[in-house]
Amino acid sequence: MRELSTSGPGDTGMARRDFVTSGIVILAAGMAGLGGTGALVGCTQVALSDKSAVVADEAAEAGHWGLVIDVAKLNAEGNFGRIKAACHQKHNVPLIHDAKTEVKWIWAESFEHSFIDLENTYMNKSIKDLEFPMLCNHCENPVCVRVCPTQATFQRPDGIVDMDYHRCIGCRFCMTGCPFNARSLNFYDPRPYIGEVDPGYPTRTKGVVEKCNFCVERLKQGLAPYCVEESNGSFVFGDLDDPGSDVRKALETGFSIRRRVSLGTGPSVYYLVEGGEPDA
Amino acid sequence: MLEKALHGSWRYWLWMAFLLFLVGVGFFAYVRQFTYGLGLTGMSRDVTWGLYISQFTFLVGVAASGVMVAIPYYLHDFKTFGKIVILGEFLAVASIVMAVLFVFVDLGQPTRVLNVLLYPTPHSIMFWDICVLSGYLLLNIVIGWTVLGAEKKGFAPPRWTRVLTIVSIPWAISIHTVTAFLYAGIPGKDYWLTAIMAARFLSSAFASGPALLIIICLVLRRLSSFKVENSAVQALAKIVLYAFIVNVFFFILEVFTAFYSGVPGHQASLLYLFAGLDGHDNLVFFMWAATVLAFLGIVLLLVPKLRRNPVVLPIALLAVFAACWLDKGLGLILGGFVPNSFEGVVEYLPSANELMVVCGVFGLGMLIMSVLYKIVISVRRAHEGDAH
Ligand code: SF4
Numbered sequence: 331m332r333e334l335s336t337s338g339p340g341d342t343g344m345a346r347r348d349f350v351t352s353g354i355v356i357l358a359a360g361m362a363g364l365g366g367t368g369a370l371v372g373c374t375q376v377a378l379s380d381k382s383a384v385v386a387d388e389a390a391e392a393g394h395w396g397l398v399i400d401v402a403k404l405n406a407e408g409n410f411g412r413i414k415a416a417c418h419q420k421h422n423v424p425l426i427h428d429a430k431t432e433v434k435w436i437w438a439e440s441f442e443h444s445f446i447d448l449e450n451t452y453m454n455k456s457i458k459d460l461e462f463p464m465l466c467n468h469c470e471n472p473v474c475v476r477v478c479p480t481q482a483t484f485q486r487p488d489g490i491v492d493m494d495y496h497r498c499i500g501c502r503f504c505m506t507g508c509p510f511n512a513r514s515l516n517f518y519d520p521r522p523y524i525g526e527v528d529p530g531y532p533t534r535t536k537g538v539v540e541k542c543n544f545c546v547e548r549l550k551q552g553l554a555p556y557c558v559e560e561s562n563g564s565f566v567f568g569d570l571d572d573p574g575s576d577v578r579k580a581l582e583t584g585f586s587i588r589r590r591v592s593l594g595t596g597p598s599v600y601y602l603v604e605g606g607e608p609d610a
Numbered sequence: 611m612l613e614k615a616l617h618g619s620w621r622y623w624l625w626m627a628f629l630l631f632l633v634g635v636g637f638f639a640y641v642r643q644f645t646y647g648l649g650l651t652g653m654s655r656d657v658t659w660g661l662y663i664s665q666f667t668f669l670v671g672v673a674a675s676g677v678m679v680a681i682p683y684y685l686h687d688f689k690t691f692g693k694i695v696i697l698g699e700f701l702a703v704a705s706i707v708m709a710v711l712f713v714f715v716d717l718g719q720p721t722r723v724l725n726v727l728l729y730p731t732p733h734s735i736m737f738w739d740i741c742v743l744s745g746y747l748l749l750n751i752v753i754g755w756t757v758l759g760a761e762k763k764g765f766a767p768p769r770w771t772r773v774l775t776i777v778s779i780p781w782a783i784s785i786h787t788v789t790a791f792l793y794a795g796i797p798g799k800d801y802w803l804t805a806i807m808a809a810r811f812l813s814s815a816f817a818s819g820p821a822l823l824i825i826i827c828l829v830l831r832r833l834s835s836f837k838v839e840n841s842a843v844q845a846l847a848k849i850v851l852y853a854f855i856v857n858v859f860f861f862i863l864e865v866f867t868a869f870y871s872g873v874p875g876h877q878a879s880l881l882y883l884f885a886g887l888d889g890h891d892n893l894v895f896f897m898w899a900a901t902v903l904a905f906l907g908i909v910l911l912l913v914p915k916l917r918r919n920p921v922v923l924p925i926a927l928l929a930v931f932a933a934c935w936l937d938k939g940l941g942l943i944l945g946g947f948v949p950n951s952f953e954g955v956v957e958y959l960p961s962a963n964e965l966m967v968v969c970g971v972f973g974l975g976m977l978i979m980s981v982l983y984k985i986v987i988s989v990r991r992a993h994e995g996d997a998h
């Protein structure tokens with residue numbers, strides 16, 4: 331369908347146009363589904379949760395991308411550090427040791443801090459001690475998109491909440507609006523804080539906001555997000571609209587929760603707190 | 611008419627020099643911020659808006675408060691406000707310029723500010739706020755300038771200005787309502803997520819704005835040929851009083867809902883502001899100061915004898931103004947960010963550079979106001995001179 335593209339610095343505008351077209355494709359597919367052909371979007375889904383994500387010729391598409399994190403498995407594997415490092419390195423996220431101005435796409439919090447309305451004093455210690463990865467939830471009803479005055483933050487038809495770093499004016503309305511603290515501002519030039527610049531993804535400039543993008547640049551190549559690739563199976567990624575997808579299968583296996591659901595943003599990141607893989 | 615601003619006493623020029631100095635300081639600090647980034651401020655990932663946006667919010671209120679003079683004068687033919695109505699309009703002009711400037715200096719990428727107009731986004735309240743604010747600025751400049759020009763020539767102002775003044779009344783309400791909507795529609799920020807936010811904004815504005823206007827009039831009465839009548843001052847002071855009582859009442863409603871319901875999210879910010887949270891209590895002193903000032907202001911304005919006392923009145927008005935500023939220009943915005951979504955407390959302290967920028971913006975606003983007021987006073991003096 332579309333050729334593989336290695337996005338160099340500064341071509342996010344191009345990427346944006348691509349997504350518009352892919353939106354049309356998906357819409358068309360959706361209509362076909364309504365027409366009774368049955369096959370909906372997500373048919374091109376690659377085996378994203380496999381340990382070695384397959385390089386497909388086609389872009390991976392979905393009706394609604396979602397992520398399921400098997401928290402017990404993740405903590406058992408103990409490889410969250412590697413996951414975080416992969417994401418941050420590949421996306422040129424600066425390493426800033428100042429909690430007030432740091433930039434982060436994915437990081438860990440305790441249950442007590444991440445599920446503030448579910449936590450209780452007598453909670454099972456094994457749950458209390460678990461690390462929960464935090465990242466943008468790619469909400470179905472994203473506040474950040476609603477409040478952004480320039481559409482620099484926008485929602486793609488496949489549910490991913492993406493950004494155009496060249497359009498962002500740095501007003502931080504999105505940061506104020508996001509109920510998950512998922513966004514970071516570049517309070518100063520990030521480049522001195524990037525170890526080795528990865529040419530696969532643009533670096534950002536001071537004054538713009540950024541956050542996890544569900545690796546849109548990888549999906550375009552039919553590849554699973556870096557976190558999924560590094561996770562050894564504890565991160566499952568796929569189409570929530572497709573009952574046969576890996577994410578839906580993973581959700582079948584146990585009890586899953588999402589953060590702050592009462593706010594109505596509809597997070598697309600699910601946490602499996604028990605159970606997980608049948609053989610785990 | 612602008613040339614009128616170029617003749618003045620040494621006192622006038624000294625004042626202007628001082629304001630220019632402030633502007634210079636602010637400009638210098640802003641250039642530093644522009645070069646380095648918002649890291650030069652005290653803002654953070656968790657407290658994403660600080661003094662800039664809280665001043666913006668407060669000043670939109672001051673701008674909107676002009677209607678408290680305009681409604682009695684234009685709609686009810688309350689002639690007593692005839693002399694000060696234009697001061698209210700020009701105060702609005704200066705306030706909006708400051709408000710817009712505060713948003714501008716708050717941007718991480720200021721050179722891209724036009725993106726807001728290039729990609730109009732109706733689902734963003736910020737877009738609407740910019741629309742209503744620029745409209746209101748234009749209205750006030752046109753009305754004020756035309757009315758003053760007519761006054762200079764000794765004519766009645768043209769009829770269409772009357773239409774514009776009527777339009778400007780709901781418009782003023784709209785600018786502060788829309789500004790409240792910036793906050794009142796955000797899920798997860800419980801301190802702001804309240805249906806009476808716009809009502810609180812308006813009541814606070816209708817107290818603080820006219821209080822400021824009276825203080826300015828009293829200063830001008832001392833220093834210039836502009837002599838405001840006592841009847842106008844007293845009438846406006848009563849407006850301040852009632853608006854402020856309503857404002858305090860609204861605040862008590864918030865406190866009731868938060869603490870009687872016992873919903874933790876609704877209590878957290880209030881607890882942080884008035885008692886401190888997890889040992890963080892930067893704002894506690896200011897909030898209690900606001901509380902004391904509020905009750906002082908109400909008592910002094912409520913007792914007619916005290917209100918009419920020329921020494922007590924300015925104190926009462928300053929108390930009300932300060933209480934409103936502490937509540938809305940400080941606590942409301944900063945308190946909304948605490949606690950963050952992980953129930954952590956990250957406090958905000960403005961940096962020195964940030965404070966310099968704030969001074970610069972206020973300096974520029976006061977400069978604009980001084981020039982406009984100088985013109986008004988000169989036009990009136992020349993006119994009265996002719997008449998005699
Ligand atoms: S988590 Fe925050 S940044 Fe991500 S889509 Fe939801 S509101 Fe937007």
Ligand code: SF4
Binds near residue numbers: 498499500503
């Ligand atoms: S900071 Fe950028 S992305 Fe966020 S709301 Fe403002 S313009 Fe939009």
